[in-house]
Amino acid sequence: MAKKSTKKTAPVGSRLPGRASETAKLHKQLCKIDAAILDAVNDRAKLVRQIAGNPASMEGSRLVERDFQENPAWVKRHNRGPLDDLTVVAVFREILSGCRHLLRPRRVAHLGPQYSYSHLAAIQHFGQTVELVPVGTIAAVFEEVDRGHADVGLVPIENSTDGRVADTLDMFTRLPARICGEVELPIHHALLAKCSRGEVREVYSKPQAISQCRNWLAKHLPGARAVEVTSTSTAAELAAEKPGAAAIASLQAGIRYGLDVLAQQIEDNASNVTRFAVIGKEPAQRTGNDKTAIMFQLENRAGALAEALNIFKRSRVNLTWIESFPIPGTDRAYLFFVEMEGHENDLTIRRATAALARKAVRIKTLGSFPAAPRPTAKKTE
8 A cells, every 4th residue: 555645735825936926026016006196196185275275265166176077078088997987087086076175175965864876976976075964855955055054965856767856846946046067876776685585575765766666576576565765775774674674775775784685776777867966056167068957937828838949949059858847826837947058158048048038937047067977877687
């Protein structure tokens, strides 16, 4: 019988000293790059301070704001990879958010609570170097801005599945807020719970989220009862506490409340996007890629709306959105909300709105703002 060898096998790393040495060299290069990035970020912040001159400098604030607004387009023009544009934009968003904070800390009101889609949209637009203030209703967002308790607010205005957000349009008729920006957020719903899918008896979420997943729920959870709550984050919190309960919410909300992901991207519309309006008291800077929003009321007579819309056609102004909204307490009187390509100071826009003012019972410009980059919302099979 052959004698058993007692020779020990050397670890893989000790047999490949050359490869280990090469890895160490590469890691040393990474550390140098990290140090260079850190120095460059702080050098950029110092330049921002110099440009501003002092924290109250309006010109400095305008330049920083313009950089923030134009960054996504700049990244798309200059990014050579291998990191994708979304990743690079996210990195620059936080850098620019921090630089903006050096000039003037900002307070942003949004529909809460944390990890709701409004909260995620606020982070996407402003970065995290701001004071994010969650409030309970859309009306409360407007009131925070109107009373000066927040510099700006963020409210949902339209969803690609459910259409307009009536509460937001209603508040524009009540308070003098201006639209100074927009955010388009792809909405991907997840089914979250602490039980298996077969044990789910109730599904919690806000009405819009349930509506956007109606077909999926009917096919995959026909026996579960849909329960409407005030927000997707509240739904996630309830799912974490109640046996047999699941939530339709964001993946981030699931992480926050320690829930398992039973299914991802359960929205019926693969291109489900919610558009948010940034509201404030100060006008946004002109960028050359802007939209203008107006609100107007017409006489209640045949052909009045057709005549109004023909004004935009004659002026060669492209309308990107139009909604009607019934005026409370009236007999079939409507307000019309219109968005168009261009800035309110453009000659074509000024001529169109002046002509419309001669036909309208009332008209109000809600603001001009940079058009948001179009998001990609592809569904993973």
